[in-house]
Amino acid sequence: MRLHTKLTLFTVAATIAVLGLFVWQLPRLMQKIASDNTNKNLHQQREKVLKAIGQNGIGYYFQGDSAYGSYSMLKDEYISLEPYTETADLTKLQTAQRIIDGDTINYRILIDTFAVNHQAYLLEIGKKITSIQEDSVALQRATIGVLVVLTLIMAFIQLFYTRYLLQPLGRIIRTRLIKTKFPFREPHRPLVTSTYDFKYLDQSISQLMQQVNHAFEKEKEFTSNASHELMTPISIMQSKIENMMTDPELPANAIPKLEDTMRIMKRLKKIVNALLLISRIENEQYDRNDIVAVKPMIREVLEELQHRADEKALTVEESLTNETILYHVNKDLLFQLFYNLIHNAIRYNRPNGRITISDRHANGDYYLYIEDTGIGIEESQHERIFDRFKKNTAQREGFGLGLSIVKSIADYQRISITVDSEKERGSRFELHFSASHLAQ
């Protein structure tokens, strides 16, 4: 999962959780606030009542009656005054039922006693419970509404900011990691961001890429230079021996020795040539503008190798579709590629074995198979056969470069090559040409 997705999910989940907890606890909280508020109100009202009594005198309210009572029209609140006969002072808050005008209603009631002119009175101020609850519910609704809106705004701000903040990371991944293919060619543009971490990451990646490039360039350069430098001495030695061999005074027993030396030199030449070829491919010294008909080219390779197949009495079965034309390839390199693969199929085959060359078109792509009944390759070696100088243990000779050349050529022409092989049963090489090879 991408970092941005994770952060988004986390923000949303955390917001919902906190909001949920709050909404769940809200009624209780609101009730507490409402009831506290009511209590406070009742106390304030008592102060007002006592003040009014102080101003107007108690008689003003009683007007000769034994008690005073007043309530609002909807009986939301009531105040009652009556003489108090008990001796103990009484101040308390309670929730209780009162019957007013025949209606039994639940009230939150403040009960208090006070004395005027040595006479004790009992004061009750009540507030209807349901009206308190209504207040509380209204308050709850309003709070939830505001809260939801605020939370949404916060969540969006967070999401957008995270997105903005993580943009450089996305850019690093897109431009430096996903798109790039070794060797990294793209001229380096530093990332523009104010976040130190990303800047540092970008710089480090760029530095690493440059180092890898540099090492690769050095290796290429070395291979190229070394091969060139080796060619001249080989050239001289070869010429010297050739001339020596035409000397009529040369003793007869020297000839096989010279032949042997020539053979070894030829081997040296082949290695150097192979390295040069690889280095030239890696330096992109071949163009890729040729158009090649597969079947005739395979036929040509087979003709070139026919005598070797005959020597081993191999059956060569070629069943290629006639019309396949490849574009954007290099003819010489492709020939070399086919040659090396078919040559290997012959070289590592058993006497009276079989070589099958077939192809198929699938999903707009083209697949070519070269299959043999030879000694095969151990599964553990599959990865390594394309490496330079790693040779199959069963190999008698060879220079460990044939398949390496194959791989270089395939990579260079964007042909993907895979091997499927079983020890002692044979190998099958698959060349996968993409749709771009089939169109002009």
Add this chain to the structure above:
Amino acid sequence: MRVLIVEDEQSLATEIEAALQKNHFLCETAHTAKEALDRTDTGSFDFILLDIGLPDKDGFWLLKEIRKDHADTAIIMLTARGAVEDRILGLDMGADDYLAKPFSLLELQSRMQAIIRRKFKLNDSTVELGAFTIHLKNRTIHHGASAITLSRKEFDLLNYLLLHKNRPLSRMQLSDHLWGDNADDEYDSNYIDVHIKNIRKKLNAYADTDWLETVRGIGYKIKTEA
């Protein structure tokens, strides 16, 4: 024929010279571009073997300079670089042929022979070999009126031996020529025997082939009087 060898590696120049002298070429050597120009200014050559990697000047530049005054001289480029563009560039600039180092002296001589044939319009020439007539251009071989079919490799083999007639060629030299860089050591030199056997079999049906000799311990040669 006069040959100028322009090659900065002295010992290689010496070997080329030695090989060509045996074939009765008159050789001179130059180790730098300046020396080469001095020679070409004062004399004319049938062949110039030109190394591209000279210490003082670029070989391509020298090629152009020489071509200005020597339109008829055959120039063969020699290079250790061997890159395809080099070959194309060299041929475009008027070189007649191109050889990548390390090359075999035999191969150099074959190329020179081919140029000589081309220059002197010897393309249509036929060569008599015993009772057989070989048409070099058509790549056919006849006995009287009847044509004998040889495979491509068989004809190449015969042709190469003929080119270096009276000189024993080893199996390896022959396989090098037939299969080039793709030649395989043991493998293909054995196959030369098979080819020779086939050639003899095909030709013996018409006439004797004692001109095609096996040289013990070495290989084969074609022996002719001429």
